[in-house]
Amino acid sequence: MNQRDDEAPFAFGGLERIFHERGRLAICACLTAHPEGMAFTDLQRSCGLTDGNLNRHLHALSELAIVTMTKRTRNGRSLTLCKITRAGRARFLAYIDELESVVRDVQARADERQRAGAPRLVEG
Numbered sequence: 001m002n003q004r005d006d007e008a009p010f011a012f013g014g015l016e017r018i019f020h021e022r023g024r025l026a027i028c029a030c031l032t033a034h035p036e037g038m039a040f041t042d043l044q045r046s047c048g049l050t051d052g053n054l055n056r057h058l059h060a061l062s063e064l065a066i067v068t069m070t071k072r073t074r075n076g077r078s079l080t081l082c083k084i085t086r087a088g089r090a091r092f093l094a095y096i097d098e099l100e101s102v103v104r105d106v107q108a109r110a111d112e113r114q115r116a117g118a119p120r121l122v123e124g
Helices: 003-007 022-033 040-047 051-063 086-115
Strands: 067-074 077-084
Touching (some): 022 040, 022 086, 040 051
Antiparallel strands (some): 067 077
16 A cells, blocks of 8 residues: 555555546447447447447547447448457456455445444435
């Protein structure tokens, strides 16, 4: 643990902003589960995004070489194939590992406080 971690244990510096948005998280999770790639419309349906939102998120991810988009023709129709890159997959999985670490740390701290008899905050 470096000095910065000691000073701000809840800063979570390992969480990358590019993935920390619901739409991009959904896209990367879906493409990681489908390494062969997905058609734009299938990805849109799987992530519950509009054309515009999916397009905007894909462009943000492609600017950082996390995903690629390739236009093809299938059965005489235009098809955009979306794939996560090898580096993008590694980066996303590192993000997921960091996110899991955050969840474990928060749970451990909450359990610690509960065992110590710390009063619970009650809303209302």
